[in-house]
């Protein structure tokens with residue numbers, strides 16, 4: 373099954389579906405006519421049909437039945453009711469890709485049929501601009517072609533790496549939730565810049581170039597974060613003054629605790645936390 377020749381249905385047309393669909397369309401990987409979404413919220417349906425230009429239905433079964441691959445993108449807490457709705461339909465014979473945090477491929481197979489081909493993916497919102505980071509794991513009945521298809525969807529909107537399913541809760545804590553940690557840091561940096569009297573558009577430009585530049589420097593140099601940090605930190609200088617505050621506030625420990633909390637929450641959403 374080739375990405376370009378396949379019809380894909382997204383069940384749940386929220387933020388993550390919007391990021392993936394816009395990313396796929398912008399990348400020119402899939403024609404708009406091959407994408408269909410379904411959502412209970414008329415506002416979301418209107419956004420997809422009017423602004424994004426893809427078919428948007430209220431009926432999940434109808435959306436899924438006309439597709440070759442069905443991507444489940446509702447909140448984990450309501451995935452069970454959506455699986456009930458889809459069970460006993462032709463969806464059970466299609467490739468089912470789930471992006472729901474925590475929910476195991478086994479749970480989806482049990483909600484549909486044991487032999488339903490399931491691939492679980494953990495994406496993130498920068499998929500919207502083709503810079504997403506995703507990991508994926510196959511369920512019991514998924515074939516290599518199914519995994520390759522799910523990988524192709526995610527690779528068209530960023531990087532995608534295969535992982536054992538047991539690693540996906542930790543991946544959720546790292547890259548699934550990760551953009552929020554970076555935005556949190558940016559919020560704080562820009563709040564501080566404002567209190568120092570820096571003008572808004574310029575601060576934003578400088579802060580964004582700093583975050584992107586730092587990430588790219590680490591990627592291109594292959595150096596560890598600690599080595600690059602040391603190169604910024606002159607003895608007795610400004611960075612040392614700043615990092616001293618972060619260390620006293622326990623920021624590094626807090627980030628580590630935050631990621632463990634996210635991983636734990638992912639396990640709880642699976643029902644085995």
Ligand SMILES: NC(=O)C1=CN([C@@H]2O[C@H](COP(=O)(O)OP(=O)(O)OC[C@H]3O[C@@H](n4cnc5c(N)ncnc54)[C@H](O)[C@@H]3O)[C@@H](O)[C@H]2O)C=CC1
Nearest residue numbers: 384385386387388411412413445446447448471472473495
């Ligand atoms: N937002 C993110 O950064 C990421 C989200 N995810 C996962 O993606 C999934 C969706 O998350 P978001 O897009 O952030 O949530 P969201 O709340 O923005 O979207 C969920 C959508 O599902 C719709 N919905 C609710 N009940 C429905 C039903 N019975 N049938 C059809 N549609 C229904 C809602 O109206 C809403 O538009 C979740 O399972 C989440 O764990 C995974 C990785 C990253």
Ligand SMILES: O=C(O)[C@@H]1CCC=N1
Nearest residue numbers: 473544547548549550
């Ligand atoms: O917050 C959440 O549960 C979802 C999963 C990863 C990012 N957003």
